[in-house]
Amino acid sequence: AKQLAEFLANANIDGQVDVYLREGRTSYEIIRAESENADIVFLGMRSPLEDESADEYSHYYRQTINHADGMPTTILVLAAEQVNFNNLYKLN
DSSP: OHHHHHHHHHTTOOOOOOOOOOTTOOHHHHHHHHTTTOSOEEEEEOOOOTTOOHHHHHHHHHHHHHHTTTSSSEEEEEOOSOOOHHHHTTOO
16 A cells, blocks of 8 residues: 555655555445445456457456446556556666
8 A cells, every 4th residue: 555655655646655454345336335426436357368269258357347336437457468557667
């Protein structure tokens, strides 16, 4: 959390880092509870696995859509590549 907070400060991004313990909850339950007053939610999705069929990935996609039920307006984001944000924002 400290590293992310430093990144936000160095990138001049007005943001806040919050860490939540699962305590028996799923990630989706935590996101739903903590974003109930948000205007928008960005929800990361994984890219298709190397040997995954279109039907299998479609099943994963439908499950993700179902998990987003009850959340504010939700944008699904394909979190597919490793990005060095320090280089992207020319930090450090």
